[in-house]
Amino acid sequence: MARDASLETIRSAYRKLAKRHHPDLNPGDAQAEERFKHLASAHQLLSDPVKRARFDSGEIDATGQEKPRPTSYRDYADGHAGRRYAPAGAAEDAWDGQDIGDMFSSMFGAGRTSRAGSRRGPRRGQDQHFTLTAQFLDxxxxxxxxxxLPDGRTLDVRIPxxxxxGDTLRLRGQGEPGDDDGARGDALIEIHVAPHAFFRRxxxxxxxxxxxxxxxxxxxxQIDVPTPGGKVRMRIPAGSDSLTQLxxxxxxxPxxxxxxxxxAAGDLYATLRVTLGTPDPALVAFLRDxxxxxxxxxxxxxxxxA
Amino acid sequence: MIGIDILITRISGLTQPDLERWIDNDWVRPHGASGAYQFQEIDVARVQLICELRDELCIDEEALPVVLQLLDELYAMRRQIHDLGDALDRLISREFQRALAQHPPQGKDDENAS
Known part of the structure; x- marks a missing residue:
């Protein structure tokens, strides 16, 4: 930190480090606690203009003013007293500390049979991911x-x-088969839309x-204008310049x-581009005169x- | 056990409305009823922690319940692990304890490596 750092700079640097090293957020990490102590004393030191002046002039060292941190929440939360703050519905509520059997049964799977990843009972098949490139107008x-599909199956995919x-379509039951009569997973099809020669969405x-x-x-x-739904006749006003938007x-x-x-259906915006092509000799002659x-x-x- | 007046003077930056709101939110759970709250050491430490989270780490009261909930879950988990350790200490043989302490077994790794 620079010697002339402002109080606000010091405070924000302290917060950043404190969030990482606060001992109650890092239970069981003795090093985090040690780092936090140093941090707290450094912050205390640098936030106090008198002490900071003495530190800057070399009168006291960085740890000189350290006070022992009062006992932290962790010291209690880790012990029996912490049960009072157990989250609602935790297994702990119904458990008196002697009933180790319940705990083992929840660790060894009896409490988790319905979750994905458990090896017991029917298991739903995995979802399979595919990509499909669609033409712009489709x-x-x-x-x-x-x-x-790679396994030889064919799927009729309805692109709405x-x-x-980047839209993803989900075809239920078209993924991998499940175990033990579990349902098939889904097929997830990510759509890439190819660009069009002249339409932009x-x-x-x-x-x-x-x-x-x-x-x-x-x-x-009157001219014919291509639209995604087919040609549409449109009137161009006389004297329409390039870049006129109709x-x-x-x-x-749609x-x-x-x-x-x-x-609701969107609109089509046509931007006019006046195109000369190869000028007609009569037009050239006219313009010359x-x-x-x-x-x-x-x-x-x-x-x-300019 | 201390009362609310002593607690407020002991923790700098703490006001009575703050503390009463935290009790209403169930973030702090002292013994006794409103007007006669009694705070044990863990309650004092928890109030201190909430003050630090709010004032020093700038976690505002919108975000605090999320942080506290996660912390409570973490500590519940740690207490279970400690209890589990105690139970294993009572229930299983020294030999088994030594084997668990050396998990994963050294020999097996070597076999896989060769």
């Missing part, structure tokens, strides 16, 4: 696909609409960059879920900012 619209990347919405020709952008008109309501991720968890009254400067904002 994950959006839902589909059924066949999965062949609006499945997201954004929660319940779908985003799309939509190329339009110069004349469609300038004059407007919304097709309800054409995003409605899915049931009852209370029902999620074109002298607009108000010559627009598309870089106006950049120039005024």
């Amino acid at each position: 994950a959006i619209n839902g589909t059924t696909t066949r999965l062949t 609409p609006a499945t997201s990347d 954004d929660g319940a919405d779908i985003r799309l960059d939509l190329p339009v020709s110069l004349s469609e952008a300038v004059l407007g008109g 919304r097709l309501r309800g054409r995003g991720v 409605e899915h879920g049931k009852n209370a968890s029902k999620v 074109w002298k607009p009254d108000l010559a627009p400067n598309p870089r106006h904002a950049m120039e005024s900012a």
